[in-house]
Amino acid sequence: MPTDLRRPQRTYTIRQLCLEFKCTPRALRFYEDKGLLTPARDGMNRVYSYKDRARLKLILQGKRVGLSLAEIGEILDLYDLDDGGAAQMAKSLRKFKERIVALESQREDIDRAIQELRAGCDNLERKLIATRPDLLPRAADYDQMLRQRLDGLEHVGAK
Amino acid sequence: MPTDLRRPQRTYTIRQLCLEFKCTPRALRFYEDKGLLTPARDGMNRVYSYKDRARLKLILQGKRVGLSLAEIGEILDLYDLDDGGAAQMAKSLRKFKERIVALESQREDIDRAIQELRAGCDNLERKLIATRPDLLPRAADYDQMLRQRLDGLEHVGAK
DNA sequence: CCTCGTCTTGACGTTAACGTAAGATGCCGC
DNA sequence: GCGGCATCTTACGTTAACGTCAAGACGAGG
Structure with missing residues (x-):
């Protein structure tokens, strides 16, 4: 063994x-x-x-x-008080739920930003099609971009 | 007038x-x-x-x-070069699309985090129900929390 | 004895987007 | 001439989570 x-x-x-x-x-x-x-x-x-x-x-x-490390610290401290773990679990639970609420709000912000950006893109594309369609990024360029992005990450699995 | x-x-x-x-x-x-x-x-x-x-x-x-202000600066600079606005629009378009990709990735991170947290909450709730159900937050407490959170934001519409 | 590699403790540097004085200037009305 | 207000410049402070040296201690191996 x-x-x-x-x-x-x-x-x-x-x-x-x-x-x-x-x-x-x-x-x-x-x-x-x-x-x-x-x-x-x-x-x-x-x-x-x-x-x-x-x-x-x-x-x-x-x-x-x-x-944050501060929040993690609060939770961890309760492991040490340890009234059998219950108080710690209760506090963790509160922290977790708070974090969920915060994250959901963050996600809404992001969704709004994406919408604004999509609208902006549509605008720009319309104008470019009308004036300089040659400057529009093509699908091939977009593929290139994605590949570069992936290369930048995770060289771990690349051996 | x-x-x-x-x-x-x-x-x-x-x-x-x-x-x-x-x-x-x-x-x-x-x-x-x-x-x-x-x-x-x-x-x-x-x-x-x-x-x-x-x-x-x-x-x-x-x-x-x-x-970031730096990115905004790049876009704004192109307004000054101004080849009729086309180059600027093309660059803005690229920036916007990049930002959309980044934001979508961020949202995935958030969704994953929320899932992890939900799983953690379920765990904690199960354990607390078994040992100290009195420590479980009740619906009334949650409402209170939400109200406090809302009071903190947006005093604008409150006149 | 010398070097290598791993460990240690400071302590300053980094990044972004401002906040926050401190001290000076300048105009307005009285 | 003076109080009050808006503006100006300069410059250090803030926050989070480490990164990046620098300089020293320690044991193993040759």
């Missing part, structure tokens, strides 16, 4: 966690500065426990859904 | 434009610093022409759809 890298007794160096979660040492130290992580020490060196790893995971999840 | 505040010969003080478009003098000076506006002067004082007003309008429209 191979060593289970995630068994609860395991510890991690800063680099190991960074590799696993694709972040930088600087980021982890930053989270520590902000009180979101408090790894043990071996001499000078940070030693992350399985619990630290779990907290980091939550931090990154929170970031993905757009929570 | 009342004076038409928008007739092309009119000029504007900084404050007049700020009142009309609900922005601050600091913002207009900032745009000027960035080369987006170049009002005339009467002694020390800025004098905005009808054209300046039109540019400002475009700047604010651009901001609403999430363009």
